[in-house]
Amino acid sequence: MSTTLRNTTINPDALTPAAKLRLIDELHATHTKMFDGVSKRAFADHVVNSPADRTRIQIFRAGDRLVGYLAVHTFARIIAGERWVVVRGETGKLPAYRRRANGNLLISEILRACLRHPRARKAFLGCFVHPSAYVALAHVAPQIYPHWDEPTDPEIHAVMARLADEFGLEPAEAGRQGVRNVGWITRETQAERDSWARRDDPMTRLFMTQNPSYAAGHGLLVLVPLHLRNLVGGVSLHVHRELCRRLRGVRSNAQAGARKLVV
Template structure:
């Protein structure tokens, strides 16, 4: 059973150089327990010292040790001659803490801040996911995610995704499906976890695996999420429902008799 984890939010840009270096060392040590395939220098540039206009990092600690983190970045970009905002994040948790949506509310709050400051500029969420869990979570909780399992991505959005991938320096994987890029981050999984994903019948999981079977080698699938205030409100409601369903299941597992949950299915 995992020890209870406590969350804190860090603004690395407000740290002194020495404090930021010490934090990077600590965060990278945790990162290496979760992922392989990236050195400290690249990790620091990508996560802690990102060139983003805004960066916030939520870390979870158990008995003082970092067991997971989510980094949230906001970039100002231009698409088709029009300014926009792009949000990106990196999320990692040790296996014992991977159940649930620990970073959901942090990511929602940060995204709402971006919307308030957008001044009418379009806001996009962009991820190059190296694990099916990221895509599944987005597909479950957002209004729309591209690509999706029930329809083809419109050509104009494919072009937009390609433009963003180029702006962020992503390199396509030769011979892979369109939208699969070299990332290098390899989630540390045991064979049981890999087999669980392969056996999953959930449409989001099936789509991810069909497009990006090379994810254990650090390949990422590009994901685009259109972001709006109304959509974020619905995402928050879905997250509440997900967490309530999990609580009901835990109570049932303990032999309690909770309120019927049929309306939550």
């Protein structure tokens, strides 16, 4: 897919009611091509009308067509007597555009949270309903829980559970630690689901082992501690992966051009 993507970042709280409704309609229309299990009202309450202290939504367009979005929410709360700043998010892109990089808004919002709240405990809290989300974040997060190589400390598990309860994420299955009911179901074919099940990389295996019922809309709790050292490391990994991806694209195009010349 060679069409150049344009992205625009929106503050939904700055929109007029009519403009916000148009945004909800357009976002939800694209969202339903990627996910099942969520009504337009629930989607709007979660993504556009979030109770977060700050929300920014980056939308991606190919021409005039909306093909994806990234919503980032920042919550400042007192949890169990401690000051917390928790960053959360939702994202989705149509299949043809999923290999395009889209982490810039998340990086900038995390940097803002680190600078504006230096003394608060800070974390990114995800509840991932598909292995691709965990794998993508694990590649660029210097510190992530759960981790495929290291067991999660019971204290970290307790923090994750406390934060999940704070955000109303109900346990999905009795006895399965770290799995919560989200209700968003990724649209994928059985062949795609089988392909993920056959993968043997450690990141995918961790997700599939801990959240085998993701196809029912269950999410795996994921915690990334936020501080400047982790942010610098994460940005470095993100830039490295993006450069490698672009180099692979250049080589692929060059090889395709060479084959045409030979023919």
